[in-house]
Amino acid sequence: MPELRKDPVVGRWIIIAPERAKRPDDFKLPPVVSTMAGNCPFCEGHEKVTPKEIFAVRKPESHPNEAGWSVRVVPNKFPALMIEGDLDKHGEGLYDIMRGVGAHEVIIESPKHIVSLTELSVEEIQHVINAYCERMQDLKKDVRLTYALVFKNVGETAGASLEHSHSQMIVTPIVPYNVEAEMKGAKKYYDYRGRCLFCDMAKQEISFGERIVAEEQNFVAFAPFAPRFAFETWILPKKHSAHFENTPKNYHPELAHLLKTTLSKIEKALNKPPYNYLIHSSPFDTNDLEYYHWHMEIIPRITRVAGFEWGTGFYINPVQPENAAKFLRDVK
Amino acid sequence: MPELRKDPVVGRWIIIAPERAKRPDDFKLPPVVSTMAGNCPFCEGHEKVTPKEIFAVRKPESHPNEAGWSVRVVPNKFPALMIEGDLDKHGEGLYDIMRGVGAHEVIIESPKHIVSLTELSVEEIQHVINAYCERMQDLKKDVRLTYALVFKNVGETAGASLEHSHSQMIVTPIVPYNVEAEMKGAKKYYDYRGRCLFCDMAKQEISFGERIVAEEQNFVAFAPFAPRFAFETWILPKKHSAHFENTPKNYHPELAHLLKTTLSKIEKALNKPPYNYLIHSSPFDTNDLEYYHWHMEIIPRITRVAGFEWGTGFYINPVQPENAAKFLRDVK
Numbered sequence: 001m002p003e004l005r006k007d008p009v010v011g012r013w014i015i016i017a018p019e020r021a022k023r024p025d026d027f028k029l030p031p032v033v034s035t036m037a038g039n040c041p042f043c044e045g046h047e048k049v050t051p052k053e054i055f056a057v058r059k060p061e062s063h064p065n066e067a068g069w070s071v072r073v074v075p076n077k078f079p080a081l082m083i084e085g086d087l088d089k090h091g092e093g094l095y096d097i098m099r100g101v102g103a104h105e106v107i108i109e110s111p112k113h114i115v116s117l118t119e120l121s122v123e124e125i126q127h128v129i130n131a132y133c134e135r136m137q138d139l140k141k142d143v144r145l146t147y148a149l150v151f152k153n154v155g156e157t158a159g160a161s162l163e164h165s166h167s168q169m170i171v172t173p174i175v176p177y178n179v180e181a182e183m184k185g186a187k188k189y190y191d192y193r194g195r196c197l198f199c200d201m202a203k204q205e206i207s208f209g210e211r212i213v214a215e216e217q218n219f220v221a222f223a224p225f226a227p228r229f230a231f232e233t234w235i236l237p238k239k240h241s242a243h244f245e246n247t248p249k250n251y252h253p254e255l256a257h258l259l260k261t262t263l264s265k266i267e268k269a270l271n272k273p274p275y276n277y278l279i280h281s282s283p284f285d286t287n288d289l290e291y292y293h294w295h296m297e298i299i300p301r302i303t304r305v306a307g308f309e310w311g312t313g314f315y316i317n318p319v320q321p322e323n324a325a326k327f328l329r330d331v332k
Numbered sequence: 333m334p335e336l337r338k339d340p341v342v343g344r345w346i347i348i349a350p351e352r353a354k355r356p357d358d359f360k361l362p363p364v365v366s367t368m369a370g371n372c373p374f375c376e377g378h379e380k381v382t383p384k385e386i387f388a389v390r391k392p393e394s395h396p397n398e399a400g401w402s403v404r405v406v407p408n409k410f411p412a413l414m415i416e417g418d419l420d421k422h423g424e425g426l427y428d429i430m431r432g433v434g435a436h437e438v439i440i441e442s443p444k445h446i447v448s449l450t451e452l453s454v455e456e457i458q459h460v461i462n463a464y465c466e467r468m469q470d471l472k473k474d475v476r477l478t479y480a481l482v483f484k485n486v487g488e489t490a491g492a493s494l495e496h497s498h499s500q501m502i503v504t505p506i507v508p509y510n511v512e513a514e515m516k517g518a519k520k521y522y523d524y525r526g527r528c529l530f531c532d533m534a535k536q537e538i539s540f541g542e543r544i545v546a547e548e549q550n551f552v553a554f555a556p557f558a559p560r561f562a563f564e565t566w567i568l569p570k571k572h573s574a575h576f577e578n579t580p581k582n583y584h585p586e587l588a589h590l591l592k593t594t595l596s597k598i599e600k601a602l603n604k605p606p607y608n609y610l611i612h613s614s615p616f617d618t619n620d621l622e623y624y625h626w627h628m629e630i631i632p633r634i635t636r637v638a639g640f641e642w643g644t645g646f647y648i649n650p651v652q653p654e655n656a657a658k659f660l661r662d663v664k
Contacts, residue, residue: 094533095557149644153639168640170640172646177644178643178644197426200426204425208425225424276643299642304489304490304491307485307490310483310510311481311483311629312481312508312509312510313509316412
């Protein structure tokens, strides 16, 4: 059973998941599974290789865990958190511990062996976005859980162990450190100005224009003012919205289109770099917070994180976001 | 001129250093310089290839920027921050900016082309520790600067671009995000309990024993309770001490010995993995804070950081620190 542990200095929680590997020797090389199209557990026809599906978009006549789907959600075979049991919060001297209760799911984005979300049509990407929302809505009902992070690892450097295009969702019993920090910062701004920081940011970016990467009627993609990573790009709804999973369905086509456009530009500009994306949304147990605003962060993994970054939380970014955005805007 | 920029959400400052690379194309591959012993700018006899030295431990009859040294400190040829000018703090709409004023120095640890600090004798490592202290003491006099981070990148994965054993020091005009977070957490503990968190931690670890890696009379190396990385190891002075640079000289041999022992164990256990280490000390403009305690963090880079970690600040660590510590203790 994995454990959550809180660093007593900064209050950062981490997960001890010894099940994911047995001996120190296992870590001399990163455990990367090289998949062949014919041998991939995520491909159509291999449904029995994965744990049983939780959700799928399927043809009407098809059956669960058989062919006939376009998006399929299954539990992670090597989960970082486990769904059973209670939290059992306890101490060990000055330290705090709780059990690693939570969910860890995989969203398989296509029955075909594709390696990038951009190979899908806008309509197919809508199904993926819809799957994120559906799973969040469902896991929200579990009172032990408070936060869902949707994320995507593409390429070995970015932490992917399977190349078949997929995302993951990890649902935790506490609000993560980074989200809490963001919420605290946004709350301070709100208390001072009476407005949402992200709404203000979106407005300023659109009026300034220099950091815009792409735009739809209701969403905007831009290089943030202070990016940690070269070519980091954020996607935001223009109108205030605290919970990603409450995005109205009639907005999904636009969001899917903007995501496809933005990722395609990054892939073309940087020659299919490894990257991560993630969605920051509000905690489950909050209402429509006026000060927090969901957003997506896309981070190409082309620069290395070294001792200075780990030590300071500063990041050395060699590319000005204005230049990165211009470069991406100009990609056709 | 590089720029510091503050993320308005979390308050994290980052450095925009466009001088370090000119075009987006430069980032398709990480800029790693493969050095041959004969062609290394850090080797004895190549003193003219580096910027002029700032500090060195030298044979009495030798001259600056010539052979005859055992440790040599030079400015980084591609600095992340520049020493000239004032901060010029200003805004851009809702964003905050200041100029990238600071220092970026390289501590070359040996005149010989070695690739690990552990190849040095304890006495030679003392010279390295002494160089860290001397440089911090000196840079402290610059009122524009408030924080020095000493760090080390070993191996390409950990961000090293030259293999010749060296450390770096980046000195910033603001207290870094991570240090501020640590100080805040430690202050809270102090306010509640009236004791230093790190002192308590060291005591608890020593009495518990299971996470101890190695020990000297005045220093202890242990796996922290909630490590972000597999085999992460911290080194602490047992007696309260806020400023690393004030470590009494007669403690240096012990610290050098413990550092050599700990790094040797990690190298043997994990087959010379890439790693970073860094020293967290108090800001320049603080006295002997009762709540903050300097420490060294050694982080082997054998697990990957992916979307989940970037999104949450949670880390998934597959090795229990108790197992990691036992494994390292058992290495002879």
